[in-house]
Amino acid sequence: MRTFFDFFKKYIPYIQGHTFSFIIAISASLVVAACTAGIAYLIEPLLDTLQGKTPRATPFFSFEELAQDDKMALAMMLMIIGVYFGKSVGTYIQTYFMNLIGQDIVRQLRRL
Numbered sequence: 745m746r747t748f749f750d751f752f753k754k755y756i757p758y759i760q761g762h763t764f765s766f767i768i769a770i771s772a773s774l775v776v777a778a779c780t781a782g783i784a785y786l787i788e789p790l791l792d793t794l795q796g797k798t799p800r801a802t803p804f805f806s807f808e809e810l811a812q813d814d815k816m817a818l819a820m821m822l823m824i825i826g827v828y829f830g831k832s833v834g835t836y837i838q839t840y841f842m843n844l845i846g847q848d849i850v851r852q853l854r855r856l
Contacts, residue, residue, distance in 0.1 A: 758852055762845045769845070772838035779831035786824050 759766065 755849075758849045759845070762848065765841045765845050769838050769841035772834045772841070775834035776831055776838060779827050779834060782827045783824070783831070786820070786827065
């Protein structure tokens with residue numbers, strides 16, 4: 745019975761020339777994952793406040809400060825926008841490099 749890795753062994757020669765691009769794509773997907781978690785981390789206290797729950801304390805800000813200080817509200821808004829921007833850039837880089845690798849592998853297979 746073939747194992748999971750036996751199935752992919754025949755494709756290793758096609759991927760070997762794309763190590764750097766693959767590392768960039770994996771790094772970008774890690775950035776996307778971190779930004780997704782960051783968005784949830786930043787939005788959760790806001791949603792808790794809107795639902796009438798007591799928001800949890802965060803190391804960056806407290807909602808008492810946020811409600812009283814306009815600069816803190818602006819900083820919070822800019823952090824959320826920045827995290828979404830980081831996620832979109834990471835998604836673009838990941839998609840670009842994975843498509844680049846995929847198209848080059850298809851080109852190699854067509855030459856055979």
